[in-house]
Amino acid sequence: METVTENQKVRTVKKLEKMFGHIDFKNPPELCPVRDVMSVASDQWSTLIVLWLGYFPVLRFNKLKKYVYGISNKVLSQRLKVLEADGYIERKAYPEVPIRVEYSLTDFGQSYVEKLLDLAEWMHDNSPKVLANREKYGLL
Amino acid sequence: METVTENQKVRTVKKLEKMFGHIDFKNPPELCPVRDVMSVASDQWSTLIVLWLGYFPVLRFNKLKKYVYGISNKVLSQRLKVLEADGYIERKAYPEVPIRVEYSLTDFGQSYVEKLLDLAEWMHDNSPKVLANREKYGLL
DNA sequence: CGGAATCCCACGGGATACTG
């Protein structure tokens, strides 16, 4: 059970002040990190990909597809491209026959995984609570 | 610049082991917290809603719609319902005319915001790096 | 004011087949 102190709340507000305080809603802000950057990396499939690459230091396309079960070829290669472009992962192709391609986290991606994993762990620990809520809510 | 030590990596793997280690890919796992719970709360619109409710202790529908600019009525009320069902937020309706409805974080939601904010801050701090990567990647 | 309802379209994304 996590109790939230008033002090924590105040600190939270302060942080959010820095992130959101300056936004002018008349003129849509140029660029919002949460919208533009975080939404990409925190997409449902991308998070799974990144987490699995945090688990195994290096993975090939089809392994990844197996672990991130349910993902299609199209979406997987799409997400991999974006994650590479944004600097989270690295792609190494070996010109053998048949070709071999290895994906791994960059240092940047590794530090992202640490953060993401904090959240994932919290979700993991609290999912029973959420599911209980859901059910209770459904019964009303 | 964040350097990732080998020790950190090892701890990361250990955590992921606990979360993912037991999964059997032949039979799709019953329920995965990251897929089922996290994906809901970490949806792009939901994160923005939750963060704004961390900023302002209580918000009404139209205020929320203003802050989470770009969101439609439909999606906003949809997300609010889900967030309420999952226990992150609380909805209070005052039977005045015209009716007034106030949304706020539950204690549970507040503790979620703390976690989410950690990630958002990291994104905020690192978005320049990501955007630089993106551009460089685009030029190749 | 806070939504629910309706309509409608774009496009995200699944399945399959094909290629370097």
Add this chain to the structure above:
DNA sequence: CAGTATCCCGTGGGATTCCG
């Protein structure tokens, strides 16, 4: 093996209207 290309479908979600 690692994707790309194609096709096709479902639905998420935007705009608008209406109701309590």
